[in-house]
Amino acid sequence: MSKTAFEVHDMTVAYQRRPVLWDIDLAIPEGKLVGIVGPNGAGKTTLIKAALGLVPLASGKVEIYGKSYEEQRHLIGYVPQRESVDWDFPVTVRDVVLMGTYGRLGWFRRPGKSEREIADRCLQQVGMAGYAKRQIRQLSGGQQQRVFLARALAEEAQLYFLDEPFAGVDAATETAIVELLHALRSTGKTVLVVHHDLQTVSDYFDYVILLNMRLVACGPVETTFTTENLQKTYGGRLTILDEAAEAIRRQKPLP
């Protein structure tokens, strides 16, 4: 009965002809916390970037609430990897969070009082209310991550994509993020999270996407996050796929 928030049809993504994701098919119902799990180089970040239109699709399509990404952009919140930006950039914490409202503002309009109120509220939600005027270079890793989360909250989205929000953060931040995820779920939002720590998957998420260049499994944690599926994800059987990708890149037939 619940709506499908995010759906991928037969998607293949390639970097410079080398495929990194093959024939992905999946559907995520609304209101789930979803962990995206897989080994390094499995294409987890690529899955998110493809969903957001940041990398071109070689084939297939992505749907957000049944429509194309371009039409549904306003429903999406994005938290990129923390290392992807220069934290010495001359902006304050509030400036960064305000960027979350830029998509709604559109061309030329500057953030005003109501946007600043949204930003401050979002900072409060991640426990960073006292830091609005800080320069971002003065933040610790966990605080940087919270600022990025606040910026995504300021996008006031329905569907959130978080790229490794738990990477290199302190315990307090990890707890804060988990609480935030639960709060988002309770208001009917859907959240997809690239996650590395297998031990916490069952605690944090309801749904899991197991990925290793292709989709291994996608479904509720209880039925999908099984030893068998994990072996398929992390086991060595996918080297053939890897070699095939490499051969395509080098344009030579498999031996």
Added chain:
Amino acid sequence: MISLSLSEKVMLGTALLGGMAGVVGSFAVLRGRALVGDMLAHAALPGVCIAFLITGHRDLLGLSAGALVSGLIAIGAVTVITRWTRTKEDAAIGIVLSTFFGVGVVLLSIIQKPSTSGNKAGLNSYLFGEPGGMLNSDLIVLAVVAAVVLAGVALFFKEFELTCFDSDFARSQGWPTLWLDLAMLAMLAVVTIVGLPIVGVILMAAMIILPAATSRFWTNRLPVLLLVSGLVGAAAGLLGTQVGRGYPAGAAIVLTASSFFVVSLLFAPQRGVISTLLSEYRLRRRVAEEHLLRALFELGEAELPAVPVIDVQVLRDYRHWWSLDRLLERAREEELIEWSANHVQLTPLGLRRASQITKAHRLWELYLVRHADIAPDHVDRDADDVEHLLPESLVAKLEQELAAEGRLPTVLAEVPDSPHVIGAEASGSVSP
């Protein structure tokens, strides 16, 4: 129409150029594209020469059009090289820059051969810059470009800020980052090219980079940064042409900008070299003083609450000191100790400070031994590294935590016992 003397025109023109180069350059530097300005400038030279060969006269607009075309070809060449070969971007920029510049120098020598007709002196200014030849029409071009560029920055401020800080995030919101990047690049290209006859192709990059790098020392806000960069650039243009009269103007302007940079590097609060060294020095001095107070406290600890007089030689042997006499001198000035000839004694004020310091030290040691599993005989060194930086609130928290675990004596005599043998550390160090 404009009745300005030549020197007034030069001042106005170089100030306009410096100002807009500072503003546009700030975005280039923040986007990590500082070298692109350098490449554009060098790559403009063949375009200037070809435009001159075609039109036959030195007219800023015509030559600039030529410069723009060859600059764009150079950018295209860098894109193609990085995209289709294994050459990295910085190497590609270097290759394209020098190739185009080489072609330009060859063309320049052809134009300047005595056999060819016409007056070619004007083109030399493109190498090293010569604002002295500024015409009314040049000034109008500069003013129009400055107005357009500044209006563009004001209009697209939010979009440029977002693209420079996090272009993936910008794209996820649907911003056309490719076009925004191109707009920033176009502004950079136009400013660079109108600046060429004033500063010269070789030094133009400095006008793009120096004001932005200078203002970064003084502010952490982007709008302020843009303003300061513009002012620094304009001031460099004004002062450079005035102070450097009689010297090549391009060099004078750039050296003025460099001196602003050096001054900022040295004297800026927080980020400047001197302020960094100063706070380092203050920290060291505080650490040394805390070591002294703790040593005095520990040497007399057995006799507390009486404050014993301690032999300076005993103190000297207690641990390794870095000029103990100066340290004692300073502590006496601050009325922390009484010091006469061979004897030292803590004053009441000194005793209070000393017991606070020793307490923080021991609390931290206890914490390390208990929670970080560090062997008690190793802990003194580790504690020393951190304890001087512990904020008071953390010390209070440490105390609470250790007290809750029953690690502190219930009747807390201000300072808990040391978890290791006192003086053990001194045995390892050589006393002077």
